Amino acid sequence: MFSKGFWKRRSLRVADDKTTTAAELTLRGSIYPICLVTVLFFLWGFSYGLLDTLNKHFQNTLGINKARSSGLQVAYFGAYPLASLGHAAWILRHFGYRAVFIWGLCLYGLGALLAIPAIKAKSFGGFCTCIFIIGNGLGSLETAANPYITVCGPPKYAEIRINISQAFNGIGTVIAPVLGSYVFFAFDDNRALQNVQWVYLAIACFVFLLAGVFYLSAIPEVTDADMAFQAAETHAGEDDRPFREQYRLFHAAFAEFCYTGAQIAIASALTARDKSYFINYVRDTRSATNDSLAAKFLSGAQAAFAIGRFGGAGMMHFVRPRWVFLVFMTACIVFIGPSITQRENVGMSMLYVTLFFESICFPTIMALGMRGLGRHTKRGSGFIVAGVFGGACVPPLTGAVADMHGTGLAMVVPMMFFVAAWTYALAVNFWPWYRDTADAFTTAEIGIAGGPHRDEETGEIVDGGEKVRGVEHEEKAEFMRGT
Numbered sequence: 001m002f003s004k005g006f007w008k009r010r011s012l013r014v015a016d017d018k019t020t021t022a023a024e025l026t027l028r029g030s031i032y033p034i035c036l037v038t039v040l041f042f043l044w045g046f047s048y049g050l051l052d053t054l055n056k057h058f059q060n061t062l063g064i065n066k067a068r069s070s071g072l073q074v075a076y077f078g079a080y081p082l083a084s085l086g087h088a089a090w091i092l093r094h095f096g097y098r099a100v101f102i103w104g105l106c107l108y109g110l111g112a113l114l115a116i117p118a119i120k121a122k123s124f125g126g127f128c129t130c131i132f133i134i135g136n137g138l139g140s141l142e143t144a145a146n147p148y149i150t151v152c153g154p155p156k157y158a159e160i161r162i163n164i165s166q167a168f169n170g171i172g173t174v175i176a177p178v179l180g181s182y183v184f185f186a187f188d189d190n191r192a193l194q195n196v197q198w199v200y201l202a203i204a205c206f207v208f209l210l211a212g213v214f215y216l217s218a219i220p221e222v223t224d225a226d227m228a229f230q231a232a233e234t235h236a237g238e239d240d241r242p243f244r245e246q247y248r249l250f251h252a253a254f255a256e257f258c259y260t261g262a263q264i265a266i267a268s269a270l271t272a273r274d275k276s277y278f279i280n281y282v283r284d285t286r287s288a289t290n291d292s293l294a295a296k297f298l299s300g301a302q303a304a305f306a307i308g309r310f311g312g313a314g315m316m317h318f319v320r321p322r323w324v325f326l327v328f329m330t331a332c333i334v335f336i337g338p339s340i341t342q343r344e345n346v347g348m349s350m351l352y353v354t355l356f357f358e359s360i361c362f363p364t365i366m367a368l369g370m371r372g373l374g375r376h377t378k379r380g381s382g383f384i385v386a387g388v389f390g391g392a393c394v395p396p397l398t399g400a401v402a403d404m405h406g407t408g409l410a411m412v413v414p415m416m417f418f419v420a421a422w423t424y425a426l427a428v429n430f431w432p433w434y435r436d437t438a439d440a441f442t443t444a445e446i447g448i449a450g451g452p453h454r455d456e457e458t459g460e461i462v463d464g465g466e467k468v469r470g471v472e473h474e475e476k477a478e479f480m481r482g483t
Contacts, residue, residue, distance in 0.1 A: 012095050012096060012098060012099035012102070013094075013095050013096065013099075014095065014096035014221040014223060025152060025153050025154070025220060026153075026154070027153060027154060027157070029153075029220075030152050030153035030154075030161075032217075032219070033148075033152055033217075033219040033220060034149060034152060034153065034161060034165065036213070036214070036217060036219060037101070037145050037148055037149055037152075037165065037219075038149070038164075038165040038168050039168075039210065040101065040104075040105075040141045040145045040210075041145065041165050041166055041168045041169040041172070042168040042169065042171060042172040043108070043138075043141070043172065043207065043210075044138040044141060044142065044169060044172070045168065045169035045170060045171065045172025045173045045176075046172035046173070046175060046176045047108075047134065047138060047172075047176075047203075050176040050179070050199070072127075072128060072131050073264075073391070073392060073395060074392050075128045075129070075131040075132040075135060076131050076132070076134070076135040076138075076391075076392075077135065077264070077388060077389060077390075077391035077392035078132070078135070078389065078392045079132050079133075079134075079135030079136040079138075079139050080135060080138075080139040080142070080385065080386060080388040080389055080391075080392075081139075081386040081388075081389045082136060082139065083104075083135075083136045083137075083138075083139030083140045083142075083143055084139055084140075084142065084143040084381075084382040084383070084385035084386040084388075085382050085383070085386050087103075087136075087140070088100050088103065088104065088136075088139060088140035088143040088144065088382070089143060089378075089379065089382040091103055091140075092143060092144055092378050092382070093378050093379065096221045096223075097144045097147075097148045097219075097221060097222060098214055098215075098217075098219060098221065100140055100141075100143060100144035101141065101144055101145070101211075101214045102211045102214050102215055103137075103140055104137045104138065104139075104140030104141035104143075104144070105137065105141070105207045105208070105210055105211035105214070106137070106207075106208070106211055107133055107134070107136050107137030107140060108134055108137030108138060108141070108203075108207045109137075109203075109204045109207040109208045109211070110133055110137075110204075111130045111131065111132075111133030111134035111135075111136075111137060112130075112134065112200040112201070112203045112204035112207070113200070113201075113204045114126075114129075114130045114133065115127060115130040115131075115134075115196075115197075115200045116197045116200055116201060118130050119196055119197050119200075120197065137207075139385070139388070142385045142388065143381065143382050143385045145165075146162065146363070146366045146381060146384075146385060147222075147366075147370060147377060147378070147381035148222060149161050149162045149165045150162050150366065150367045150370055151222045151226070151227060151230070151370070151377065152220065152222060155230055155441045156441070156442060158367045158441065159313075159316050159321035159363070159364055159367045159368070159442075160313045160316045160317060160321075162363040162364075162366060162367050163309050163310075163312055163313035163316065163359075163360050163363050163364065164309070164310065164313045165363075166309055166360075166362065166363040167306050167309035167310050167313065167359075170302060170303075170305045170306025170307075170308075170309055170359065171306050173302040173305065173306070174302045174303045174305075174306055178296065179199075222377075224374075224375040224376075224377065224378060225375075227373065227374050227375060227377040227378075228374045228375045230374075230441075232374075243376050243379060243380075246373065246376055246380060248369065248371075248372075248433070248434055248437070249369055249370075249373060249376075249380045249383060249384070250383070251369075251423075251424055251427065252365055252366075252368065252369025252370075252384055252424060253369065253383045253384050253386065253387050254387070254420075254424070255365050255369075255387070255420070255421040255423070255424035255425075256362065256365050256366070256369070256384050256385075256387025256388070256390070256421075257386075257387035257388075257389060257390035257393075258387075258390060258394075258417040258418070258420040258421040259329075259358075259361050259362060259365065259387075259390070259417070259418070259421035260362060260387055260388050260389075260390040260391050261390030261391055261393055261394025261395070261414070261417050262332075262390075262394060262413075262414035262415075262417040262418045262421070263358050263361075263362070263391075263414075264390070264391035264394065264395055265394045265395045265397075265398040265413060265414040265417070266336070266351060266354065266355070266358075266411075266414050281339075281347075281348075281351070281408070282294040282297050282298075282348055286344055286345065286347075286348055297348065300352070301351060301352050301355045302355070304352050304353070304355050304356040304359075305355040305356065305358060305359050306359070307356065307359075308328075308355070308356040308357060308358070308359025308360065309359040309360055309363075311359075312324055312328060312359055312360035312364075313360070320438075320439070320442055321364055321367070321368070321438075321442065322368060322425075322428045322429050322435065322438050322439075322442075323429065324360065324364070325360065325361065325364040325365075325368070325425055325428070326425045326426070326428075326429050328357045328358075328359070328360050328361060328364075329357075329361055329418070329421065329422050329425040330422065330425070331353075331354075331357035332354055332357045332358055332361070332418050333415060333418045333419060333422060335350050335353045335354045335357065336350065336351075336354045336411055336414060336415050336418065337350075337415065338350045339351050339354070339408070339411050340408055340409055340411045340412060340415075341408065342408075347408065361421070365384070365387075365421075365424065366381075366384050366385075368428055368438050369384050370384070371437045371438050371440075371441050372437040372440070372441070390417070394413065394414065394417055397413055398410050398413040398414060401413050
């Protein structure tokens with residue numbers, strides 16, 4: 001079992017100039033790697049949801065002011081561009097996706113273990129450092145997982161795949177606030193600190209075990225040559241342009257920055273004087289609501305978010321993903337408006353609806369933004385993931401407005417950033433340069449019965465159910481074999 005060949009097959013270095021089977025995987029062949037990577041989406045959803053409740057807990061336990069507690073958000077989201085444009089991007093381009101998965105999980109586990117002594121010492125600075133390490137781990141995972149889910153399997157279903165996988169991210173954000181409301185807020189401060197330590201120990205054990213699973217699993221790698229093949233097959237590629245001229249990519253990265261900033265500002269931004277923004281909004285605008293109840297309401301809002309992703313993915317099976325994206329992005333702008341002026345259950349319900357429509361925006365921007373990048377796919381995905389840095393920039397701005405004019409009026413800030421992200425939704429639907437590239441992949445038959453793919457039993461390249469023949473098809477076969 002553990003022969004020399006066994007270890008050789010699990011080498012983490014993959015030649016980027018050769019095609020693999022990943023670009024032509026059928027639905028059946030992509031199920032296992034997609035399921036395995038989807039576990040990662042749950043992990044960072046859980047971590048993100050847990051962070052929100054930890055902010056409030058540290059304000060109470062360590063006696064720090066509310067402005068300092070925002071250091072957790074800055075440490076967490078500030079690590080993303082360092083990973084997606086730095087170390088994780090380098091590993092992805094020189095080794096492969098599996099190497100980045102293992103690297104990210106190890107960083108996550110290391111940060112979780114170091115958090116335990118930091119908590120025991122009641123060192124908020126030490127805990128921020130641990131969160132920064134965890135953020136680097138999660139940023140690494142996002143740098144690899146989002147593009148991997150998008151490109152692993154038939155490109156026709158890329159948006160559906162990534163939205164379903166991201167739905168488990170939403171499930172993680174639902175569970176974490178509920179856990180926080182019972183584990184942190186339901187006990188005295190010393191007991192709550194002990195519970196936090198056990199939570200991080202369990203997280204560390206799980207992620208190190210998962211890293212081992214990734215190392216032993218022979219999941220298909222996706223190379224630049226694979227993506228160049230997909231771009232050539234769909235006639236949508238622009239990888240002949242230099243990277244600096246991939247303007248659609250940079251627009252998508254800008255939209256991701258604005259959207260993510262708005263989403264985080266609604267769900268968990270911090271004001272200079274108060275708790276997580278959603279919890280603070282509910283407490284300020286709804287009568288007889290304490291921290292624990294507000295955390296449960298946040299969990300309900302995150303549940304609406306998760307349901308929206310499953311529902312949006314279902315819609316994409318019948319309607320072009322770009323249209324679904326436009327409708328959901330527009331609805332975010334429409335429904336956040338009433339939360340500015342309304343109070344009690346009406347204002348809170350508007351945030352619920354807004355979170356529902358937020359659901360598909362992040363993964364769909366990711367999938368659409370990567371269309372046609374070809375050999376630039378790995379590098380380009382890092383730029384889109386770096387847009388998560390918006391989560392470190394927009395919330396403080398929202399908090400500053402909330403301090404000056406109240407929590408309700410502060411919703412104007414995320415609304416403005418939603419409008420900025422909306423420009424990408426408009427472009428991808430109405431500008432032919434954007435639209436045609438997106439549609440070329442949506443209608444592609446690669447990996448679908450009847451389209452060009454590798455037969456899973458014989459290994460032969462087939463097109464329309466028959467072995468490829470003729471000069472054009474022989475060239476296609478040679479391209480797919482990487483010879």
